[in-house]
Amino acid sequence: MIIPHQDIDPNTLENIIKEFVLREGTDYGMDDVEIAEKIEDVKAQLNQGSAVIVYSELYETVNIMPKSEVTSSSE
Template identity: 55%
Template structure:
């Protein structure tokens, strides 16, 4: 299920994004990018719709996925339920 980011308190959303960035171990190459910058980049991607905030009812988790992976996410949820 897609969670509209407008429905999430900003502080909560930023905490979710920070957790995602730390968990994913995003690689930025030889350039050092601060945690705040990474969080802002993901926040901008969420606002533009490039990535989506999703809730897995099956696993009771929240994640951030690329928009093009939504079909795979929904199929996996349907197959496992």
């Protein structure tokens, strides 16, 4: 199920994004990128609609995924 990021408390959203960035990491090549910048990148993707927050009822977990990878059954 997709959870609109606008419906999530800002502090909670920040924590979800931070946990995602720390868990998943991101590939910035040889560049050393601060966590704060990675968090801002994810926020921008959520605002642009290229990434979405998905809640799994089966596993009771939250994840951030590219919108293109979310199947219609997740919506």
